[in-house]
Amino acid sequence: MPDGPSDEGHDDGERAFLESYDASSFPRPSVAVDVALLSALDGALYTFVVRRTEHPFRGLWSLPGGFVRPDEPLDDAARRVLDGKAGLKDVFIEQLYTFGDPGRDPRTRVISVAYFALVDRGRLSVALQGEQQVSVARVNIPWEGETGGPVSVALHDQGEVPLAFDHEDILGMAAKRIRGKLDYTPIGFQLLGETFTLRHVQTVHETILGRPLNKDSFRRRMLASGQLEATGERQRDVDHRPAELYRFVRRSAV
Amino acid sequence: MPDGPSDEGHDDGERAFLESYDASSFPRPSVAVDVALLSALDGALYTFVVRRTEHPFRGLWSLPGGFVRPDEPLDDAARRVLDGKAGLKDVFIEQLYTFGDPGRDPRTRVISVAYFALVDRGRLSVALQGEQQVSVARVNIPWEGETGGPVSVALHDQGEVPLAFDHEDILGMAAKRIRGKLDYTPIGFQLLGETFTLRHVQTVHETILGRPLNKDSFRRRMLASGQLEATGERQRDVDHRPAELYRFVRRSAV
DNA sequence: TGAATAGTGTCTATAAGACAATATCCC
DNA sequence: GGGATATTGTCTTATAGACACTATTCA
Numbered sequence: 001m002p003d004g005p006s007d008e009g010h011d012d013g014e015r016a017f018l019e020s021y022d023a024s025s026f027p028r029p030s031v032a033v034d035v036a037l038l039s040a041l042d043g044a045l046y047t048f049v050v051r052r053t054e055h056p057f058r059g060l061w062s063l064p065g066g067f068v069r070p071d072e073p074l075d076d077a078a079r080r081v082l083d084g085k086a087g088l089k090d091v092f093i094e095q096l097y098t099f100g101d102p103g104r105d106p107r108t109r110v111i112s113v114a115y116f117a118l119v120d121r122g123r124l125s126v127a128l129q130g131e132q133q134v135s136v137a138r139v140n141i142p143w144e145g146e147t148g149g150p151v152s153v154a155l156h157d158q159g160e161v162p163l164a165f166d167h168e169d170i171l172g173m174a175a176k177r178i179r180g181k182l183d184y185t186p187i188g189f190q191l192l193g194e195t196f197t198l199r200h201v202q203t204v205h206e207t208i209l210g211r212p213l214n215k216d217s218f219r220r221r222m223l224a225s226g227q228l229e230a231t232g233e234r235q236r237d238v239d240h241r242p243a244e245l246y247r248f249v250r251r252s253a254v
Numbered sequence: 255m256p257d258g259p260s261d262e263g264h265d266d267g268e269r270a271f272l273e274s275y276d277a278s279s280f281p282r283p284s285v286a287v288d289v290a291l292l293s294a295l296d297g298a299l300y301t302f303v304v305r306r307t308e309h310p311f312r313g314l315w316s317l318p319g320g321f322v323r324p325d326e327p328l329d330d331a332a333r334r335v336l337d338g339k340a341g342l343k344d345v346f347i348e349q350l351y352t353f354g355d356p357g358r359d360p361r362t363r364v365i366s367v368a369y370f371a372l373v374d375r376g377r378l379s380v381a382l383q384g385e386q387q388v389s390v391a392r393v394n395i396p397w398e399g400e401t402g403g404p405v406s407v408a409l410h411d412q413g414e415v416p417l418a419f420d421h422e423d424i425l426g427m428a429a430k431r432i433r434g435k436l437d438y439t440p441i442g443f444q445l446l447g448e449t450f451t452l453r454h455v456q457t458v459h460e461t462i463l464g465r466p467l468n469k470d471s472f473r474r475r476m477l478a479s480g481q482l483e484a485t486g487e488r489q490r491d492v493d494h495r496p497a498e499l500y501r502f503v504r505r506s507a508v
Numbered sequence: 509t510g511a512a513t514a515g516t517g518t519c520t521a522t523a524a525g526a527c528a529a530t531a532t533c534c535c
Numbered sequence: 536g537g538g539a540t541a542t543t544g545t546c547t548t549a550t551a552g553a554c555a556c557t558a559t560t561c562a
Contacts, residue, residue: 026284026321027323027324028282028283028284028285029282029285029322029324030280030282031282031283031285031354031365067280068283068354068365069281070281070283070356070363071356071363072356073354073355073356074352074354074365095351095352097349098328098349098352098367100285100322100327100328100367101327102324102325102326102327109324109325111285111322111328111365111367113352113354113365197514198514198515199513199514214551214552214553216551216552216553216554217550217551217552219514219515220550220551221550221551224550234560235514235560238512238513238560238561239511239512239513239560239561239562240511240512240513240514240559240560240561241512241513241514241515241558241559241560241561242513242514242559242560243513243514243515244514244515451541452541452542453540453541468524468525468526470524470525470526470527471523471524471525473541473542474523474524475523475524478523488532488533489533489541491534492533492534492539492540493533493534493535493538493539493540494532494533494534494538494539494540494541495531495532495533495534495539495540495541495542496532496533496534496540496541497540497541497542498541498542
């Protein structure tokens with residue numbers, strides 16, 4: 001938070017300076033936010049894409065995004081975009097990276113503050129209801145570990161499609177980031193519903209990491225983390241022994 | 255990287271659109287970069303600060319920063335600022351976070367893309383030669399682990415001083431980031447010279463993490479990491495048994 | 509009863525922490 | 536030799552991986 005000019009006791013010339021300050025005297029880029037909304041379904045990562053109806057890249061799919069308003073915090077802009085394009089409120093978001101290559105938007109200099117957002121599979125499908133120009137696309141990560149780099153996306157009916165702008169890089173950065181944070185933050189639970197089994201948690205982790213995990217030690221680590229609380233309930237309507245359902249609890253501040 | 259509009263085969267209307275596009279029709283914020291230049295000296299973290307000679311916050315210390323030029327990549331702007339204010343070239347930099355609170359700059363909306371930069375202690379002192387309006391300030395991290403939050407800085411002769419804008423938050427974010435990345439990236443070597451002893455590496459790590467580390471296991475981990483190469487040389491002019499000097503080698507891609 | 513997955517117990521390998529012993533420099 | 540730190544080796548403990556075995560549901 002910036003200190004207010006009157007709080008610090010520096011000289012009174014500052015007020016006069018600010019009143020005469022002409023903000024238009026420097027060339028300024030446009031600033032946008034783009035949001036990589038991710039979820040995990042059936043062992044694969046999916047993202048939410050919007051078909052562009054305007055130039056540039058008209059007709060291509062892109063991440064939901066929009067320009068930042070003059071007095072709008074960046075996080076608020078990301079939330080507004082998610083609500084406006086996907087109809088989702090109260091979503092977990094986190095700032096990802098700022099993409100500022102001068103050539104990334106053919107219109108003019110547009111600096112994009114990218115965010116990633118995580119929702120459980122139920123909410124991702126809700127985001128689609130009644131909309132023709134949005135879709136869910138499968139994310140394919142062509143690199144291992146935390147190598148990083150762009151990813152490709154595929155639509156269910158069209159197969160692999162290019163994204164507008166540098167949005168494949170943004171998605172790649174989001175994938176890299178959540179892979180890195182998965183082990184030491186409760187980020188994975190954002191992709192699960194209210195209750196879930198240990199197997200569900202493991203599948204989400206395996207999906208994000210792109211590799212199988214040892215069942216025994218995963219189970220042990222999860223239970224030892226203190227992040228899980230048994231509900232006493234069990235799965236229903238499964239054709240095998242039903243597993244205990246757990247709930248995520250914020251680790252008590254030590 | 256954005257796909258060029260002519261590469262994707264979408265309609266020709268895009269060219270006409272781009273030619274008639276009026277970039278000035280939307281309100282735009284200013285975009286700046288600020289750089290948290292960090293180094294480790296004698297068990298403490300230090301940063302490089304500049305005294306502001308203009309409003310706002312005239313007379314206060316701040317991180318080196320500047321506005322992004324119309325066709326300048328963000329990384330280039332950060333490097334330009336470091337070269338211009340500290341006289342440092344070829345410095346390790348990494349984008350940190352983008353600060354966009356509407357009230358953070360009293361002049362107008364200024365969105366700052368913050369970077370952190372790491373240099374060894376020798377280069378940090380060079381940065382000061384002959385300059386009156388720059389200084390090195392000690393960084394005090396008031397939180398443990400990766401809690402995060404603002405930090406305070408102290409000048410050698412004046413003690414603790416406030417920084418302009420939200421620069422204490424930027425420094426805090428930089429501290430949090432390097433604490434988090436220290437264990438799994440070679441980031442610590444950026445704070446060391448060409449050759450160093452294992453004890454030097456440990457001191458740097460302890461300085462960044464703000465807590466003592468177990469000597470035995472630290473030594474084992476470092477040697478097992480494959481990032482170190484013995485030079486065959488030893489320390490000189492120390493009043494105890496001289497330690498082996500090592501050199502950092504990029505871990506061979508597996 | 510059989511298929512399938514959940515959950516438990518045990519053994520082994522690996523890495524971290526603790527500690528002791530020895531080595532090598534300067535004074 | 537004495538002080539100080541480097542370096543090596545060993546023991547203990549915690550954690551991860553492997554694997555065997557039991558439990559519980561539905562068809």
